[in-house]
Amino acid sequence: MACDRCGAPAVEWLRYSGEHLCRAHFLDFVERRVKREFRSQVDLRGGERIAIGMSGGKDSSTTAALLAKFLENRRGVELVGVTIDEGIASYRPQGIDYARRLCARLGIEHRILAYADTVGHAMDEVVVVDPEAIPCSYCGPFRREALNRAAREVDADYVATGLNLDDTAQSILMNVARGDIEKLARMGPHETRQPGLVPRIQPLRMIPEKEVYLYALLSGIEFHDATCPYAERAQRGRFRDIVHRLEEESPGTRHAIVSGYDRMRPLLQAKFPPAALNACARCGGPTVNEICKACELRDRIARLETARELESTS
């Protein structure tokens, strides 16, 4: 097949629009979309620092490479790569290596923050202490906490994540299916600044996962191509399958879910404006409650550990 724009051999067929694109036009297409999205999410006046949550995977590596490219000639705006080490021995160390190498290549600072230091436990320990739980139900809040803490430590004005279109459509459907309209209204990207919380931006939120993968391959971005050993137990997997099926049957569904959500968002936010945040009574982190979710989970781990110790000594 030939590229619809120049006639060169096509590398990708965008099923949802029917367009065939060659390598150069595909890369250009992705870059333009991401740049537009990035610009709509940030207000850069110079002097800002943007932290990028980098797992070493394709999404966050592509985010880092693209932001570095967009900001190449923009003096005064700095990027900092931040990797959260969840403590998953069979998976995370390789991801850290990829993130470190990419940061070195892009000439940006790289920091690592481990759950061992924020939670006090590696995820490999958490799954032993609470074998019944879905690991991501711990890991999600712990990661949000660690990423925010790392972003604050590097004085970041924004923290960018690699969330792609598939992830975004899944999150919207998950919140709808749970009837969690407040959470739906408060999904990123964040438009307001709240004390203690670094606003999250998501430059890839309109790029399908497959296109992120292809972009990374075609532009020579090396990334860690592996899946977390605990991912199969995640609830998100069901929604991944649902979104995949909907898109197969009706190309363009993911874009429609996210664009439809964006049109609804002002209405939802009028009903549920950003909640006033308190400092968690335990750790001082931002929370809508008295105690933050990460502290609640830390308490739960401590209780389970005590119960295990008592059991083993009785």
Ligand code: SF4
């Ligand atoms: S899949 Fe779940 S357990 Fe694994 S890194 Fe992601 S959130 Fe953590």
Ligand SMILES: [Zn+2]
């Ligand atoms: Zn072309």
Ligand SMILES: [Zn+2]
């Ligand atoms: Zn707390």
